[in-house]
Amino acid sequence: MALPAIHLQEVTRRFGATTAVDKLSLTVEAGEIFGFLGHNGAGKTTTIRLLNGVLAADGGVIRVLGLDPGTQGSQVRARSGVLTETPSLDERLTAVDNLTYYADLYGVPPGQVRGRTAAVLERFELADRAGEKVGGYSKGMKQRLALARAFLHEPEILFLDEPTAGLDPVAAQEVGRMIRHLSRDEGRTVFLCTHNLVEAQRLCDRVAVMERGRLAAVGTPRALAREIGAEMRYTLEVAADQRETARREIALLPAVKYVETADAELTLTLSDREAAPEVLARLLAAKVRVYALTPHESSLEDIYMALHRQGQERGMQ
Amino acid sequence: MNWRAVRTIIRKDLKVVRQTRAVLIPLIIVPVLVLVLLPGVGGALLATADPDSEAIRDFRRESAAFFDHLPAPISERLAQYDDEVQRITYILFNLFFPPMVLLLPTMVANVIAADSFAGEKERKTLEALLYAPTTDRELYLAKLIGPWLAGVAVGWLGYLAFAVVITLTTLSFMGGIFVLDATWLLLIFWVVPAASGLGLGAMVLVSSRVSTFQEAYQLGGVVVLPILLLLFGQLGGVVYFSPLLALAVGAVLWALALGLMGYGAGSFKRGALIARL
Numbered sequence: 001m002a003l004p005a006i007h008l009q010e011v012t013r014r015f016g017a018t019t020a021v022d023k024l025s026l027t028v029e030a031g032e033i034f035g036f037l038g039h040n041g042a043g044k045t046t047t048i049r050l051l052n053g054v055l056a057a058d059g060g061v062i063r064v065l066g067l068d069p070g071t072q073g074s075q076v077r078a079r080s081g082v083l084t085e086t087p088s089l090d091e092r093l094t095a096v097d098n099l100t101y102y103a104d105l106y107g108v109p110p111g112q113v114r115g116r117t118a119a120v121l122e123r124f125e126l127a128d129r130a131g132e133k134v135g136g137y138s139k140g141m142k143q144r145l146a147l148a149r150a151f152l153h154e155p156e157i158l159f160l161d162e163p164t165a166g167l168d169p170v171a172a173q174e175v176g177r178m179i180r181h182l183s184r185d186e187g188r189t190v191f192l193c194t195h196n197l198v199e200a201q202r203l204c205d206r207v208a209v210m211e212r213g214r215l216a217a218v219g220t221p222r223a224l225a226r227e228i229g230a231e232m233r234y235t236l237e238v239a240a241d242q243r244e245t246a247r248r249e250i251a252l253l254p255a256v257k258y259v260e261t262a263d264a265e266l267t268l269t270l271s272d273r274e275a276a277p278e279v280l281a282r283l284l285a286a287k288v289r290v291y292a293l294t295p296h297e298s299s300l301e302d303i304y305m306a307l308h309r310q311g312q313e314r315g316m317q
Numbered sequence: 318m319n320w321r322a323v324r325t326i327i328r329k330d331l332k333v334v335r336q337t338r339a340v341l342i343p344l345i346i347v348p349v350l351v352l353v354l355l356p357g358v359g360g361a362l363l364a365t366a367d368p369d370s371e372a373i374r375d376f377r378r379e380s381a382a383f384f385d386h387l388p389a390p391i392s393e394r395l396a397q398y399d400d401e402v403q404r405i406t407y408i409l410f411n412l413f414f415p416p417m418v419l420l421l422p423t424m425v426a427n428v429i430a431a432d433s434f435a436g437e438k439e440r441k442t443l444e445a446l447l448y449a450p451t452t453d454r455e456l457y458l459a460k461l462i463g464p465w466l467a468g469v470a471v472g473w474l475g476y477l478a479f480a481v482v483i484t485l486t487t488l489s490f491m492g493g494i495f496v497l498d499a500t501w502l503l504l505i506f507w508v509v510p511a512a513s514g515l516g517l518g519a520m521v522l523v524s525s526r527v528s529t530f531q532e533a534y535q536l537g538g539v540v541v542l543p544i545l546l547l548l549f550g551q552l553g554g555v556v557y558f559s560p561l562l563a564l565a566v567g568a569v570l571w572a573l574a575l576g577l578m579g580y581g582a583g584s585f586k587r588g589a590l591i592a593r594l
Contacts, residue, residue, distance in 0.1 A: 015592065054447050055588045073587075074319075078450035088445035090329075092336055097329075104325035105449045149445070 003066045005030045005157055005189035006051060011060030013046055020046040022213040023060070028206075030156075033183045033190040035200040037304060038210030044193045045085060047210075048159045051191070052077055065156060078107060081155035083163055087146035091135035095126055095145050098134060099152060106153035120148040123178075125171075139166040147175065151182075157189045158182065164199060176203055201300040209307045216307045221300045232257075233296040234276060236266040239289040249286045250279055318458075322451045326459035330433045331467060340432050340530075344425055348471055351417050352479040359409060360486025368400035377401050384408075388557050403491060410483055410496050415504050415558050416548035419512045421475045423544055426468030426516035427537045433460050434524035435533035444594055447587050457585040461517060461578060468513025476505055503563035511570035516540055518577025521585075543570075 006028035013021040021043045028034045038044050049055040051064050053073025062069055069076045089098050099117040108116055121127045124144040134142060143166045150158060163179070164172035176199060182188045183205075194200050200207055201221050208218040217224050238246045247266060250256050255275030260267045270276060276293065283290050334340050366373055377384070384404075387395070391412075395404045437443045446456070484494050519540035524533045547566065550556040 049591060052448055053587075054591050074450045074452050077448055082445070082448040084444045084448070086441050086444070088442050090333060090440065090442050092333055092440075093329075097332070101325060101329045102445070102449070105322050105446075105451070107319075107321065107450065146445075 002030055004028060004063075005032070005065060006034075006191065007061070007063040008047075008051075009061040011047075011050060011062055012058050013043075013050055013055060014058050019213050021050065021057075024210075024213075024215055025060075026208055026215060026218055028189060028191060030189055031183055031187045032205045033179060033192060033203050035204035035207035036191060036193045036210065037195075037197070037200060037207055037300075038216075039308070041212075042210040043213040044210055045161060046213075048082065048161060048191070048193065051159065052080060052082060078153075079155055080157045080159060081150035081153065082159045083146055083150045083161055085161045087142040089134050089142055089145060089149075092133060094133055095121060095130045095137075098145065099149060102149050103152055108153050116152055120152055123151075124148040140168060140171055143167055144171065144175075155188070157191060159191045159193075161193045162195065163192065164194075164196060172199070179203055197301040197304055207300065209304060211307060216310070217303075221303065224303050232270045232272060232275075233302070234268045234270065234279075235292070235294045235296065236268055236279075236283075236290070237264070237292040237294075238266070238283070239291070240264065242288045245286060246283055246288045246290075249282050249288065253278055253282060255279075319451055319455050322449065323455055323459040323462070326446075326451075326456070327463040327466070330429070330460070330463040334429055334432055334467070337432070340428060344428060344471070347424060348421050348475045348478075351421065352414075352475040353482050355417075356410060356414060356479055357482045357486055360406070360483050363402055363406045363409075364486055364489055366402050368402045373401050373405070376405065388559065390559065391557060406487055406491060407495055411500075412551050412558060413548065414479065414496075415501070416544050416551065418472060418476050418479065418504060419508060419544050419547070420541055422468035422472035422509050422513035423516035423541055424538075425471040426464040426513040427520050427540055428534060429464035429467050430460075430517045430520035431524065431530050431533035431537055433464060434520060435527055436530040438524075438594065439529045441594075443590065447591050453586055454582075456587075457582055460585075461521070464517050464520070465510075465513050468516055469510050472509035472513060473505060476501075476509070499560045500558050500563050503560055503567065504558070507567040508563055508570065511567045511574060512544065514574030514578070515543075515570045518574040518581065521581030522577050 004027045006026075008027075009025050011021055011024045012019065024043070024047065036044050036047065046055065050057050050062060051069060053069030053076050056070055064076045065079055067076050090101075093101070096117060099120065100113055103113040103117060104110075118127070118130075121130045124147060126141060126144055126148065129137070129141070134145065137145065143163075147160075147163060150160070158179075160179070164175050167175060179190055179192070180203060183190050190203075192200065192204060204221070206218065206220050207224065209216040209224075236246065236250075243261070243264075243266065247259055247261065250266070250268065251259055253275065255271045255278060256268060257271055258267075258269040268279065270279070273295075276295070280290065280293060334344070384395075387408075391408075395407060398404050398407065437446065449456075451459075480494065480496050483496055484491075487495075516537075520533060520537045523537045527533045527536060547556065551558065556562060
């Protein structure tokens with residue numbers, strides 16, 4: 001069985017009285033695109049730092065490509081590429097100088113530095129301005145250059161913190177295509193931190209949602225929807241003259257959270273899937289002619305918001 | 318030890334300094350002013366001075382206490398000269414300029430280290446560097462070597478320029494090179510590297526507590542105080558540079574520099590650095 005790319009077991013990291021990462025356990029398989037979601041301060045960046053041996057954990061076990069970042073940090077970093085939240089480029093140097101610097105730091109063979117640098121600049125459409133100082137670049141160009149730097153030494157794992165932030169839709173789509181290519185065609189593992197849930201849903205094989213340093217959920221977006229009961233929005237189509245009756249009857253059920261009227265349909269929000277048969281039984285008992293009760297496929301955004309609400313409710317208790 | 322990474326960081330830090338006017342200009346102006354223009358003008362003026370003039374006689378009379386209390390080796394050396402202009406020239410360039418030569422490596426290492434340590438934080442380029450496959454030790458070493466080498470190089474080149482300018486401007490009446498002896502050699506090869514280390518060590522200490530180049534530059538500047546004390550000590554006739562004093566000054570500066578660098582190594586940890594970003 002292939003070694004997982006990332007394995008965390010009960011990992012904890014504290015900063016004074018604040019627990020940034022709290023008993024985090026998860027596994028990322030090699031070649032997977034793994035989405036790591038959460039609000040600001042949820043512990044995403046701290047996790048990336050722990051995985052690269054830039055920060056030491058207070059407890060738990062971390063393995064990246066079978067290595068312990070705590071004691072073999074430089075070996076882990078040699079095999080990983082990181083796009084940090086800010087581009088972290090030297091704006092007084094040109095794009096070529098920035099990339100050459102990191103190619104040398106990451107041990108790209110000297111004979112290949114020039115070729116690799118030119119290739120990534122071409123790939124990220126920066127070749128025509130490669131000789132300009134980065135200080136004159138737009139935000140999107142800096143982001144592309146920082147991405148180019150992360151790809152430069154052809155790492156086995158890529159840690160991408162908001163890779164499409166600041167990019168226009170076309171460039172963002174191109175980055176998404178590239179991430180898929182890196183995973184599907186080249187077998188590289190991608191650990192993707194993002195607030196862009198549409199992007200995460202489109203790209204990720206699995207996602208983990210962090211809430212205040214804790215893992216709130218992990219799985220494929222579809223499995224998560226089932227697991228947390230987020231598939232709870234339904235469209236109800238009934239006879240036009242019975243819409244108000246239906247609305248009144250349904251509203252009496254405790255499992256029905258909201259009922260909205262939209263055009264000729266009713267939109268229901270149920271507390272869980274088990275409420276759907278109850279709704280139908282109630283309507284049939286009231287002799288309402290039901291034409292359709294259609295579940296909505298939950299988006300990652302629905303799941304994320306549901307998890308966030310649950311987290312907040314737990315926090316208030 | 319990943320020497321390629323160490324060399325890469327040094328090269329890049331020095332390249333950035335060469336391309337940054339705010340850092341480069343003081344690094345050029347101060348040495349040129351202190352070790353070329355100032356001694357050049359002084360040498361040229363002395364070359365045209367009449368040993369029997371009123372001004373020279375007045376100066377010698379007013380400085381009688383200073384000249385009369387010089388240590389024996391210096392007095393013996395002065396006795397070999399024929400006139401007062403030669404003696405004043407010898408004293409001026411051999412007693413008052415060595416602290417200036419020491420000032421430069423201290424300042425240069427200090428400024429470059431400020432840019433390299435605090436500047437990296439200020440420009441937000443440190444985070445990507447911390448993700449590079451180097452150990453903390455390699456990173457720290459690379460950050461030390463660059464400014465230290467630059468300080469030593471400027472100290473040596475500064476002395477060379479100073480010696481050339483002085484020799485050329487005073488050759489007509491001094492008859493040869495008079496700013497090269499055992500004391501100078503010790504200063505150049507023992508004290509200048511130590512002074513560069515001191516400038517660097519002070520900045521390592523300061524930069525862990527500040528977040529901008531300017532703050533680091535201003536706070537780190539106090540490191541030139543011991544060198545200025547040496548200068549005033551010579552002016553006041555309290556201390557005189559001799560081979561023994563050069564050895565002792567070098568030893569004290571090395572001890573201070575290594576102590577500061579050792580202390581800095583303890584706090585130069587990725588985790589601590591990234592937590593402060």
